[in-house]
Each structure stands twice: as C-alpha cells, then as structure tokens.
Amino acid sequence: MRYTGPKAKVCRREGVLIFDSPQISKAFNRRKYPPGMHGPKQVRVRMTEYGTQLRMKQRMKRAYGLTEKQFRKFFDIAARQKGDSGDNLLLMMELRLDNIVFRTGLAESRPQARQLVSHGHITVNGGKVDIPSYQVKIDDVVSIKESKREKPYFKNVLSQAKVATADWIMWEASKSEAKVMSHPELSNLKTLFDTRLIVEYYSR
Structure with missing residues (x-):
C-alpha cells in the first residue's frame, strides 16, 4: 500500500525532511526526534545493517509516494539498465x-x-x-x-x-x-537518499 499517514512523523523517524511542505517542515523543526521518544536527548537505538537498508528503501519509496510493488518494479528496471543501479533508480524517480x-x-x-x-x-x-x-x-x-x-x-x-x-x-x-532541459544532478539528491543501501537491500 501507498503510505498515507502523517508525513511529519515519517520525517522525524528518518531524522531528515523528505517532504517539501511548509506545514511538515514546521512540525519537523518543532520536534526533531523520533516518534516514541520523549525529547531530543533520548538516545536513538542503533539499527542493524538490514534495518538501515530497509529504512533507506522506505525513505525513497515514501518520498516519491509509491507502493512497494511499484517501487520494486522500478528497481528491477533500473537493475537491468547499464550503469549504476542506484543512480538509474533515482533518475527514474525524478523523471x-x-x-x-x-x-x-x-x-x-x-x-x-x-x-x-x-x-x-x-x-x-x-x-x-x-x-x-x-x-x-x-x-x-x-x-x-x-x-x-x-x-x-x-x-x-x-x-x-x-x-x-x-x-x-x-x-x-x-x-x-x-x-x-537536462537530467537532474544526482549528487545533490544523494545527500538525502543513499542509493547504495537500497541496492544492497534488494540484492540480499
């Protein structure tokens, strides 16, 4: 299913603003700590390698508003193309x-x-x-x-x-x-999406 829940909550969980909206930005800046934590000083739980890969996959999927089935289809197409699979995937999302x-x-x-x-x-x-x-x-x-x-x-x-x-x-x-006029500069987007982790997730 496509995620339709509170977007500010997703941004807080990710620790970064992944949705462009004044309302979401305001809510995120007010509480820059994960849901379930009772303040910014509480320590985040260290994630496993798999958890980190899953989180990055979820981040991109939700940012572009895709279901898991749709996102996996795009990844499979990206993996069959020449070049870096992660770059291919990110470019397809932007286009x-x-x-x-x-x-x-x-x-x-x-x-x-x-x-x-x-x-x-x-x-x-x-x-x-x-x-x-x-x-x-x-x-x-x-x-x-x-x-x-x-x-x-x-x-x-x-x-x-x-x-x-x-x-x-x-x-x-x-x-x-x-x-x-051209393709987007992917290096700017990679500060938000570590495509290497997504490739690793689907390559397990």
Whole structure:
C-alpha cells in the first residue's frame, strides 16, 4: 500500500525532511526526534545493517509516494539498465511525470501532483498524459491542459509567479509550460537518499 499517514512523523523517524511542505517542515523543526521518544536527548537505538537498508528503501519509496510493488518494479528496471543501479533508480524517480509537475511548482506536494496528472490536467508535448509514472525525457514539454488553465486552482498558481523550477527544468510563463532541459544532478539528491543501501537491500 501507498503510505498515507502523517508525513511529519515519517520525517522525524528518518531524522531528515523528505517532504517539501511548509506545514511538515514546521512540525519537523518543532520536534526533531523520533516518534516514541520523549525529547531530543533520548538516545536513538542503533539499527542493524538490514534495518538501515530497509529504512533507506522506505525513505525513497515514501518520498516519491509509491507502493512497494511499484517501487520494486522500478528497481528491477533500473537493475537491468547499464550503469549504476542506484543512480538509474533515482533518475527514474525524478523523471516521473508527477515529480516533474511537483518540481515545476504546479503542485505543493507529490500526492497533489499525482492527482493533477491522474485527473487529466497535464499534457506532454501537447498530448494528454494521465499516468503519474510516465517517464519524461529531455526536451519534453510539460504543460497545463489548455481547457484547464482557467480553473481557479491554476489561475491562482500562475498568478502568484511562484512557479519555481528545478535548475534542470525551464518554465515559460507566457505559455504555462515547462521544458526538461537536462537530467537532474544526482549528487545533490544523494545527500538525502543513499542509493547504495537500497541496492544492497534488494540484492540480499
């Protein structure tokens, strides 16, 4: 099942902010210690090697909002590709259409981005794509479906000029569209996700 519980609780357990949201960030910063502990001075229990690998797998899976079955499918594809399996997996997560919509700033969270895609509000190269896991490629153009742009939600998002993109995505405000210019720099993401541990987990 896809995790739908309290996201701040997950961040506290991980000891790092893995969900981008002002509300979650505020809750996390207020109590930067794991659930079940009664204050920051209580010592964390040392995890086993397997536990560390499992925790990292859960971290990435929950951050991108996937079920175990979906995440394992992506890992199997990544493992069959050339190059580092962990890098391949992380790149595939970032190139999911719902993640692109989130990175572009059209949604405040990945779950919201997934909903926008599933409801047919997003197009890729002019054609409607309602599959959140769709893999976007370099030079693809992602935009709001023209018939949906007058909806209050999109009018509000676009009027606030806060449609901030990742440095590998170019947003063109006049057309309400984003173009994928390159692949993301994975080294920045690896400070949050140690893909080596995930590869080790599935290689046991």
